Amino acid sequence: MKLKRVRVENIRSYIDLDISFDDGVTVVSGVNGSGKSSLLEACFTGLFGSRALSKDFVISDIIRKGATKASIVVDFENQGNDYSIEQGYKVDARSGKASNNRSVFKVNDEVMVDQANQTYEAVKALLKMDEEAYTNCVYIRQGEIDVLINAKTKDRQRMIDDLLQIGKLEEYRERASSARVGVGRHQREADARLKDNIADIEGLEDSKPYQVLNGLRTEVKGIEKAILDLGSKKERAKELIESIGDRIGKYSETLEQKKKADSEIKDFKTNISKEHANIESSRTQVDSGNKDILALNSSNVSLFGVIEVADGSDIEGCVTDLEKQEISARDGLSGVVKKRELALNNEAAQNNFLLNLNKQLKNSVGSIRTREEKIVSVKNDLKKYLEDVEQIGSFIQNKYGDAKELGFVEDKLDQIDDISGFVNEKQTKLHGKEKEISTKVAELEKKIQKSKDLLSKGLCPTCGQDLQGSKVCEETAGDEDRKTELINELELIRADQDKIKVKVELIRNVRDIIKAIAEAEKQLLLKKNEITSIEKGIEEHLSSIKEENDKVIDIEKQIDECKRSIAELKNGMESLKSEETAAQELHGKLLHKLDAARQIRSNILKVKDIQNNINRLQDGVKNGLEKIELFESQINERKQRILKLDEALGDVDLKKLQADRSQYESAYNGIVSEMEVRDQRKSELHKEIGRIEGDIQRLNELKKKQKMLVNKKDFLAAVYRDAEELETMYLRLRVELRAKNIDALDRLLNEIFSFMYTNNAYSHISLDPEYNLTIYEKDGTPLEPKLLSGGERAIFNLVLRCAIYRLLAHAPGSAELPPLILDEPTVFLDRGHVHQLIKLIDMMRNIGVGQILIVSHDESLIDSADHVFVVEKDPITNSSSISSK
Ligand SMILES: Nc1ncnc2c1ncn2[C@@H]1O[C@H](COP(=O)(O)OP(=O)(O)OP(=O)(O)O)[C@@H](O)[C@H]1O
Numbered sequence: 001m002k003l004k005r006v007r008v009e010n011i012r013s014y015i016d017l018d019i020s021f022d023d024g025v026t027v028v029s030g031v032n033g034s035g036k037s038s039l040l041e042a043c044f045t046g047l048f049g050s051r052a053l054s055k056d057f058v059i060s061d062i063i064r065k066g067a068t069k070a071s072i073v074v075d076f077e078n079q080g081n082d083y084s085i086e087q088g089y090k091v092d093a094r095s096g097k098a099s100n101n102r103s104v105f106k107v108n109d110e111v112m113v114d115q116a117n118q119t120y121e122a123v124k125a126l127l128k129m130d131e132e133a134y135t136n137c138v139y140i141r142q143g144e145i146d147v148l149i150n151a152k153t154k155d156r157q158r159m160i161d162d163l164l165q166i167g168k169l170e171e172y173r174e175r176a177s178s179a180r181v182g183v184g185r186h187q188r189e190a191d192a193r194l195k196d197n198i199a200d201i202e203g204l205e206d207s208k209p210y211q212v213l214n215g216l217r218t219e220v221k222g223i224e225k226a227i228l229d230l231g232s233k234k235e236r237a238k239e240l241i242e243s244i245g246d247r248i249g250k251y252s253e254t255l256e257q258k259k260k261a262d263s264e265i266k267d268f269k270t271n272i273s274k275e276h277a278n279i280e281s282s283r284t285q286v287d288s289g290n291k292d293i294l295a296l297n298s299s300n301v302s303l304f305g306v307i308e309v310a311d312g313s314d315i316e317g318c319v320t321d322l323e324k325q326e327i328s329a330r331d332g333l334s335g336v337v338k339k340r341e342l343a344l345n346n347e348a349a350q351n352n353f354l355l356n357l358n359k360q361l362k363n364s365v366g367s368i369r370t371r372e373e374k375i376v377s378v379k380n381d382l383k384k385y386l387e388d389v390e391q392i393g394s395f396i397q398n399k400y401g402d403a404k405e406l407g408f409v410e411d412k413l414d415q416i417d418d419i420s421g422f423v424n425e426k427q428t429k430l431h432g433k434e435k436e437i438s439t440k441v442a443e444l445e446k447k448i449q450k451s452k453d454l455l456s457k458g459l460c461p462t463c464g465q466d467l468q469g470s471k472v473c474e475e476t477a478g479d480e481d482r483k484t485e486l487i488n489e490l491e492l493i494r495a496d497q498d499k500i501k502v503k504v505e506l507i508r509n510v511r512d513i514i515k516a517i518a519e520a521e522k523q524l525l526l527k528k529n530e531i532t533s534i535e536k537g538i539e540e541h542l543s544s545i546k547e548e549n550d551k552v553i554d555i556e557k558q559i560d561e562c563k564r565s566i567a568e569l570k571n572g573m574e575s576l577k578s579e580e581t582a583a584q585e586l587h588g589k590l591l592h593k594l595d596a597a598r599q600i601r602s603n604i605l606k607v608k609d610i611q612n613n614i615n616r617l618q619d620g621v622k623n624g625l626e627k628i629e630l631f632e633s634q635i636n637e638r639k640q641r642i643l644k645l646d647e648a649l650g651d652v653d654l655k656k657l658q659a660d661r662s663q664y665e666s667a668y669n670g671i672v673s674e675m676e677v678r679d680q681r682k683s684e685l686h687k688e689i690g691r692i693e694g695d696i697q698r699l700n701e702l703k704k705k706q707k708m709l710v711n712k713k714d715f716l717a718a719v720y721r722d723a724e725e726l727e728t729m730y731l732r733l734r735v736e737l738r739a740k741n742i743d744a745l746d747r748l749l750n751e752i753f754s755f756m757y758t759n760n761a762y763s764h765i766s767l768d769p770e771y772n773l774t775i776y777e778k779d780g781t782p783l784e785p786k787l788l789s790g791g792e793r794a795i796f797n798l799v800l801r802c803a804i805y806r807l808l809a810h811a812p813g814s815a816e817l818p819p820l821i822l823d824e825p826t827v828f829l830d831r832g833h834v835h836q837l838i839k840l841i842d843m844m845r846n847i848g849v850g851q852i853l854i855v856s857h858d859e860s861l862i863d864s865a866d867h868v869f870v871v872e873k874d875p876i877t878n879s880s881s882i883s884s885k
């Protein structure tokens, strides 16, 4: 297989890439993170779809972040045909999940399959390797440098076997083996069934079924004849029993009739004596009824007198008439009673009203008196206030007099504030002047003193010359004059100050007087207000008293009227009382009469009832007598009948008839039970026959089955032998193939190893038939691969991969291999070994590996390459691009 072109859109760090590959060694270089590995991963994913994703990766991880769709197209050539695989991806905007929505496998531009799984199967078949084999053989992924040598023996065995297609043989062998085991199980089953079948046949034949069946059938015939004979015997016995039964039946029927007639006679006799008793009791009741009627009639005679009528012919009319009269008398009475109650109520109301009026009268009179008393007490207060007013008035006049004496007439009092202001101002001015002058005097005195001191020394205070007759002398004399002048002035000011002090004192006294007057006037106003309010109160009391007086006159008038109407009501009441007594009497009389009339009416009704009862009883007596006669004639008739029945019975022997019959009956029962026994036996025999017939049928079936089982057994034995042969064939084939491959691989391994490895530590590698990999030190000590250093492991891995690649490349029937791909193979290698790696790559090229694709930034690898690609990532767009160098 030859890789020709890879086109990528939105995969990992690539937005858009289109790169073509040639034969020979191609090195892809670039700084970390530029997108080298991404290119290899894109190829891998392009070929194998999602199965190529590393562990823990999902589709969306390889799609460039932010892209909504992506694609990989890988073009390659294989055995003269052009292939193209296109993978398309789509990202769901909401969930962020990606899916492989397009997967097409094309051969010579023609679509072969267009579904992910089918594409995968097609690639696998074409390359004769799956994704795991790909990474084990052609594509050495970055960081997976020692997977193969570190793998467990079993896994290594599987991986390499798979690569060499030997794995299939084991699979087939296993299939043949399990087929053989399955057939064996079937054989055992068939054997067991055959054995069971034979035992069943033997068991059945031992019981001699045909012989037994014949015996049973003969016995059945004998029994059937016996049953027929017993049947005719049974018929005869039955006829005899029936004829005896008829005779017994007739006899007992006659006997029954005679018994019935006897008991009827007895019944009739009981009835007759019952009738006699009834008649007796009816007669006694009639007598007592007649007596009651007499008593009621005589009571009515005296009641007629009460209601004043001759007889009871129209007693109903009488009662109605009296009831009407009684109602009208009762109405009259209740009318009068009501009138009297009304008058009583009226009187009570008037009395109440009167009481109320008296109460009002008392209230009004009381209120008048209270107000009059109040007026008296308030007038006393008024007098006291008037006196106070007079007193305060004269106090104020006195104060005005005092002010006048101090020189302040009433009008001038108002100007007190202005006057006081003026005086204060003057006082302040004088004080200022006094201070000023006294200071000046003090200064002059100091100056005079100093001059005096100098003069006493005889020197001029200004120039220090002799003073006699100088200007200084004259000046000092001037100062003395000035001082005297100032002292005089000061004295005048002090006299003025004394005068002002007197005036200030006067003003203070006048101010006191003004304050007292104002206070007194306030008091005066208060008192006057009180007086006005008291006078108003008195007026109010007087008008209230007048109102109350009017009320009293009115109430007294009402009281008179009320007393008059009470007297009138009392008069009316007397006549109402006598009217009521009369009405009561009338009503009483009528009630008495009504009672009597009603009593008569009830008596008459009772008499009628009793009479009716007597009539009914007498009818009963007559009826009873007739019944007695009838019963006696029936008794006679029954007696005649009994005589006739006695004749019919004659002298039949019932006992003997019954004994005969029971004899026949027991004979009959004997026959029946004998028949049952035979029947029972017959059905038993039938059942037995059925069972034996079943056995015979089963025997036939078992024989047929036996033939079948024998056939099957032969067939299974043949299949088993075939499977066995197949299994050993696959096993042998695999062992042979494996041995051959192991030999070849071991040889290649050591050849490449001695080519690649330059240090002096190890002599050779060995790969045993179980795929155990062992490295031997120079002195022959064996080492497991896991004990090697990281660099050594990298070397061994490269050696192993190249050996496998070579073995596969030359294996008969294997496919054209994909390019050998190495991702950063120099990591871990020292300079010397990098050099050897270059030589190894050369060797691979020389033995005919068409394409070798290496990702590396190692300069020496780049130097020895046929083609160099440089990968760069634009730091601004964060997208990788590839250019060739
Ligand atoms: N799904 C993605 N979307 C966008 N960028 C991605 C995605 N996956 C990986 N990358 C970026 O791709 C860049 C290239 O990674 P890659 O493994 O190809 O680098 P490299 O060239 O092999 O580097 P190194 O020499 O370190 O192995 C990384 O810088 C990473 O940030």
Ligand SMILES: [Zn+2]
Pocket (backbone or CB within 6 Å): 033, 036, 037, 142
């Ligand atoms: Zn990398």
